[in-house]
Amino acid sequence: MEKMIDLNGKSYSVVPEVGTIQQLLEHLGLGDRILIVEKNKEILQKDYYDAPIMDRDQIEIIHFVGGG
Amino acid sequence: MLKIADKKFSSRLLLGTGKYPSFKIQKKAVEVSEAEILTFAVRRMDIFEKSQPNFLEQLDLTRYTLLPNTAGASTAEEAVHIARLAKASGLCDMVKVEIIGCSRSLLPDPVETLRASEMLLEEGFIVLPYTSDDVVLARKLCELGVHAIMPGAAPIGSGRGILNPLNLSFIIEQSNVPVIIDAGVGSPKDAAFAMELGADGVLLNTAVSEAANPVMMAEAMKLAIEAGRLGYKAGRMPVRDYGVASSPTEGLVTN
Numbered sequence: 001m002e003k004m005i006d007l008n009g010k011s012y013s014v015v016p017e018v019g020t021i022q023q024l025l026e027h028l029g030l031g032d033r034i035l036i037v038e039k040n041k042e043i044l045q046k047d048y049y050d051a052p053i054m055d056r057d058q059i060e061i062i063h064f065v066g067g068g
Numbered sequence: 069m070l071k072i073a074d075k076k077f078s079s080r081l082l083l084g085t086g087k088y089p090s091f092k093i094q095k096k097a098v099e100v101s102e103a104e105i106l107t108f109a110v111r112r113m114d115i116f117e118k119s120q121p122n123f124l125e126q127l128d129l130t131r132y133t134l135l136p137n138t139a140g141a142s143t144a145e146e147a148v149h150i151a152r153l154a155k156a157s158g159l160c161d162m163v164k165v166e167i168i169g170c171s172r173s174l175l176p177d178p179v180e181t182l183r184a185s186e187m188l189l190e191e192g193f194i195v196l197p198y199t200s201d202d203v204v205l206a207r208k209l210c211e212l213g214v215h216a217i218m219p220g221a222a223p224i225g226s227g228r229g230i231l232n233p234l235n236l237s238f239i240i241e242q243s244n245v246p247v248i249i250d251a252g253v254g255s256p257k258d259a260a261f262a263m264e265l266g267a268d269g270v271l272l273n274t275a276v277s278e279a280a281n282p283v284m285m286a287e288a289m290k291l292a293i294e295a296g297r298l299g300y301k302a303g304r305m306p307v308r309d310y311g312v313a314s315s316p317t318e319g320l321v322t323n
Contacts, residue, residue: 007115008112008113008114008115008116009112010116028115030113030115033122033125034122034124034125034157034159035113035157036110036153036154036156036157038153043152043153043156044156045156046156046158060112061112061113061115062110062111062112062113062153063110063111063113063122063124064108064109064110064111064122064124064134064136064154064157065086065108065109065110065111065122065123066084066085066086066087066088066094066108066109066123067084067085067086067107067108067109067137067139067273068084068085068086068107068137068139068224068225068251068271068272068273068274
């Protein structure tokens with residue numbers, strides 16, 4: 001079944017071959033980027049990127065930008 | 069040597085990374101500044117637009133200590149959340165507590181800053197609060213055990229320079245941790261003045277990024293901070309009301 005998630009505030013359809021956070025990052029071309037992932041309002045430590053993505057999960061991908 | 073918690077730095081200039089005209093200029097400015105601590109903000113990634121290059125990812129991260137800020141937070145809880153996000157990157161354990169209490173002046177919220185600092189210290193962060201030049205608040209932050217105190221010279225991005233040198237000197241005098249003058253620095257004279265007051269460092273961003281020539285200004289700031297520090301250590305002469313001749317008053321060859 002196709003999973004719909006909330007990704008950075010937008011509705012996003014997850015392709016069937018993407019099952020985990022790591023796979024999602026790679027699918028988005030973000031596999032080697034410096035970033036932080038939040039899943040359902042909880043910060044995911046890097047060791048947990050193999051966490052499965054479930055229908056209606058809320059995922060936030062966060063990074064560092066220029067600032068003072 | 070600037071020592072924050074167990075970290076040592078030879079540069080006393082901390083540089084912000086916002087609002088540069090281009091990554092190329094920014095990279096050069098950072099290099100020329102010889103800053104070792106760089107501040108960043110934490111934001112949601114714009115993953116639906118074609119990936120923008122990210123400045124942080126262009127840096128040799130072995131050469132720099134990252135100081136993420138909590139800009140965007142208006143409560144202690146929000147600041148703690150942002151700090152936790154930054155730490156989850158695995159790249160940093162220091163945080164600049166920045167909680168704005170007034171959207172117009174961008175002055176920090178003293179109550180929330182104090183609360184957030186306490187919460188973050190409990191979680192084991194190296195905590196550097198950006199605060200106003202309030203002397204009592206600075207003392208209370210020091211008593212909490214923050215690792216450095218960062219009073220503003222003037223409102224963020226205002227470039228007005230040091231508005232209350234007396235307060236800053238009181239903060240410096242009473243502090244048992246490094247005092248880093250943060251925000252409001254406009255020109256090299258402000259940075260030198262901060263150091264002459266006895267500050268341990270200066271954090272600035274717009275003064276460099278918005279200069280007509282950011283790379284040249286980065287170098288000017290570096291030199292100003294070095295000059296100010298040397299001047300402070302050398303101990304300046306007293307200020308007098310009237311003139312005192314530099315040439316001998318004996319053996320005059322005039323009548």
